[in-house]
Amino acid sequence: MTDKIVLAYSGGLDTSVAIPWLQDKGYDVIAACLNVGQPNADMDFIQKKAKQVGAIESYAIDAQDEFADEYVTPVIKANALYEGDYPLVSALSRPLIIKHLVEIAHQHDAVAIAHGSTGKGNDQVRFEAAIHALDPQLKIEDPIRDFHWSREEEIDYAKEHNVPVPIGKKSPYSIDANLWGRANEAGILENPWNQAPDDAWGMTVAPEEAPDKPTFIDLTFEKGIPVAIDGNKLKLSDLIKSLNKLAGENGIGRIDKIENRMVGIKSREVYEAPAAAVIMAAHHEMENLTLERDVAHYKPLIEQQLTNMIYEAKWITPLFDSLMAFIDDTQKVVNGVVKMKLYKGSAVPVARKSDTNSLYDENLATYTSADTFDQEAAAGFIKLWTLPATVYEEVNHVHSKKPEDK
Ligand code: ARG
Secondary structure (H helix, E strand, O other), X not given: OOEEEEEEOOOOHHHHHHHHHHHHOOEEXXXXXXXXXXXXXXXXXXHHHHHHHOOOEEEEEEOHHHHHHHHHHHHHHOOOOEOOOEOOHHHHHHHHHHHHHHHHHHHHOOOEEEOOOOOOOOHHHHHHHHHHHHOOOOEEEOHHHHHOOOHHHHHHHHHHOOOOOOOOOOOOOEEEEEOOEEEEEOHHHHOOOOOOOHHHOOOOOOHHHOOOOXXXXXXXXXXXXXXXEOOEEXXXXXXXXXXXXXHHHOOOOEEEEEEEOOOXXXXXXXXXXXXXXXXXXXXXXXXXXXXXXXXHHHHHHHXXXXXXXXXOOOOOOHHHHXXXXXXXXXXXXXXXXXXXXXXXXXXXXXXXXXXXOOOOOHHHHOOOOOOOOOHHHHHHHHHHHOHHHHHHHHHHOOOOOOHHHO
């Protein structure tokens, strides 16, 4: 019996050419494409194309809700922005894709999984780490890493093997997109001194072309997750989609950065994540209102660790689960509404409330006669608060004058 392999299939030229290439290596190929909200994903077409190119079986799986509910939510709760700004768009879909591929492999008694990442990026690490975690017995093939073909050689191979070659000029960019955003690299972007041209962007207008009037929206959070826009309840995948549109029209969510990859190189990426920009700014403000101070000050340490673990292919690890358990616990009080102002590229909170969990006490904070804060107590508090430094000065006189110098 011929060995079976399950291929992460996108419908593009690289993973289509991978089908005959894997057949030449002696495998029967089962193709699987996941819809994680990438734009214009014609899943029927992609499913048929895999069979046309030679796959013995082809799956098209709608994983948009699973992606939103199980992979995006940790990023929101943990305010996870790699190196301060990248909301981990591509890093999130990899473990989900592998989860489905491993399930399919088990159904068909397949011996291996194939993916089509280059040998220079993070995604190969994320795919393969997930395979090792979910079934260490499975073999791994990465045709793209192994081809070493020029574009011309790839096209010749495609023609010889009846793989349709897209007509017209190839996009100069390498793009990966899903519900949570879009990553774009290569081509003219490889020179970091080149400004990203207009055609590098796909989800946003330039901020200067955005409407001259601001748009205000109320985002409702339950346990740290956005559940409604202006009071209208939406499932998370739909909420993200409608925010992508609204925020994209306001020029929000563009990130143009040099980033440190796992494999040691720096790369220049141009990201768009309009919904993420709005949701994450709102979520952080919701936490400002509802988290107790020590929790608020401690949580970023865990967030930093989790963010790097997501980027660095450590999604399926015991430490990830334990740290997420901490994060989840903090979110039980993160309930309320944040009003966001969307205007020419910026998304800022302008008002916030929580009927159930606000720790803001107007009677404590006010400077009016409604004041309930015990100001008398403040003087004693300050004496004790500064006591250690006061004693130190009395003994050592580093900053203060000695009595005899007076
Ligand atoms: N550098 C990003 C990451 O590692 C994006 C990777 C995919 N990018 C792309 N343009 N194809 O998460």
